[in-house]
Amino acid sequence: MKVDENNGTLAEARGLSGKKIKISKKGATPPPSVENKMSVGLIYVNEYYSxxxxxxxxxxxxxxxxxxxxxxxxxxxxxxxxxxxxxxxxxxxxxxxxxxxxxxxxxxxxxxxxxxxxDLKLPFSEMDVLRENLELIRRQLGLEHVEVLSAFEVLSACDETAHAKAGENVKTAESESAVPW
Structure with missing residues (x-):
């Protein structure tokens, strides 16, 4: 994975997390309330093209x-x-x-x-690359905890722990696995 791809993905994730915080009409961002602040990030990785x-x-x-x-x-x-x-x-x-x-x-x-x-599988482990950069990802997104999980294990419920962590987000992961990106 190129550094540029990581930076683009991080910027996109920061943008998505920023949408959770409402901006006042005067442009000042209020401090996030405890219930709005995301503290955990789960990154799902497809190890094979599908x-x-x-x-x-x-x-x-x-x-x-x-x-x-x-x-x-x-x-x-x-x-x-x-x-x-x-x-x-x-x-x-x-x-x-x-x-x-x-x-x-x-x-x-x-x-x-x-x-x-x-090949349907990348010549390197994207999960390993992300795991090596967990601290950077955590800091950049302002999260307390970040985990990298196999999308296959979550969607197929092979790993019950990973499936349980996804919780209600399993439906999102299922629908986005069909999205063309």
Whole structure:
């Protein structure tokens, strides 16, 4: 994970936590009340690509010539996407708008580094990177405690402790696992 990605994610999280605090009309931010102040952050990490990105990877893997580090033409890739479940759920323009920027990025990466760019799992542990930076994340977000949890374990209820920690947020995690980002 690049430092820029961490900074962007932290800035986004700070912005989201800032929305919880109401700003007065004169622009001064009142001190957060005890009940409004968030003290615990739970970060859910997908260790594998899933959903529409997984489908894109599967299509790219099938259309990649490893020795040549080249792909079938885009039209052939689009046709394969149309035949996937995503092609049944969306019209062609929606599929292209959602998938093609990601596919172009992954194609460029695969041409540079080879088939490992098309693996469903990142070549490093995002959970380990986040855990190494927990203190920074905690300070930047002004939280008392931060944890990194596997989204798979929470959503599948494999880890009952992680599932219990998510509490009512399990529904949010479930709905956001289908979100295209």
């Amino acid at each position: 959903g529409w990105k997984e489908l894109c990877f599967r299509v790219l893997q099938s259309k990649f010539d490893s020795p040549e580090r080249s792909f079938a033409p885009d039209q052939e890739i689009i046709e394969a996407l149309k035949n996937c479940s995503i092609g049944q759920e969306m019209n062609l323009k929606q599929v292209q708008k959602l998938c093609m920027p990601f596919i172009r990025f992954k194609k460029d990466e695969a041409r540079e580094v080879g088939t490992q760019a098309l």
